[in-house]
Amino acid sequence: MSSFVVFDLEFTSWPGALEQDWGAPGQLREVVQIGALRLSEDCSVLEEYETLVRPVVNPQLSPYFTELTGITQESMDQDGVPPAQALGEFLGFCQGQTVLSYGNDMVVLGENIGWARARGEELKHSMLDAAFVNIRPWANTVAPTTTTANVGRLWDMLGLPKPVAGQEHSALFDCYSFATALAHLSDHGATLPAGCR
Template structure:
């Protein structure tokens, strides 16, 4: 095996989600009647041990309970109802594709998007059928490496580590790439790469 091919070996998957939201829903913690965190977009990137991206995954998802996206969410994410109608798939199909993309690689996210995935599996009655990868929350690692995460979103990780953001904020794939670029920058400055055991799969 050549050194160049070795550098292309997948080491981990970094991912991010976008999900249904309304003006004020974050402050209300999605507790108003009918408000659910239904996944609208999954974005992920496979990275090498140096956290260089080598493969990308992006999928729009059609919410089941609130199929029409709010104007707030359209403005925040630039994901339109027309795009979801044209390219969106059902959550089960999107989730199966994401899990297949991740395979047995460690899975990393900024925050607890795994809880959102589990909420969707339960919401749609899929939690006894589909499995959820164990996700490593990157936030403690960022704190250990001098990043103040207060008020941060996934899209802010790259800029916090000195890497300009590329793309549209609150786009799941662009945000996942920002997280990966932030990790890469910190590792290049001497940080120990985030440790992520091979995910244990559970119902």
């Protein structure tokens, strides 16, 4: 059976960081949470992946980030894993798959892989073992109502039932929002990109 992966990242942030493209001193887009779903051709969920990742440069999460995502410093300190471990495991989950993001998450992923390697950390797998695709331009073209939506609001913008419990800006919830939107668009005649069928 053919399958593909959708993924979402949550990364360190502060008030105004998005508008400044993380340009303030010390503000890096360090991955804090990775969520991913392996989907079948009909967009049903085959497998989940989720992990918390300990940021290195900014180990203390900002109150802004915690309010946005619901991820607390306590949960990070208790359950967070080192970046190289999390990134390597995630790349292993993606191996041999087409991997879709709704936006530039693969760029942020690449930044974090580069930082881990610059620190001398070894990753078990490579981004080159999967085909990463930003599907947002396609989704916005086939469903213009999604143009202003972040990934966690796709289900809402398409008038669909909430896919699972949770909230936007939680990586796994955002993946379910993404998968629900893809299934809806496919069911209504949109042809998913190559690698997803």
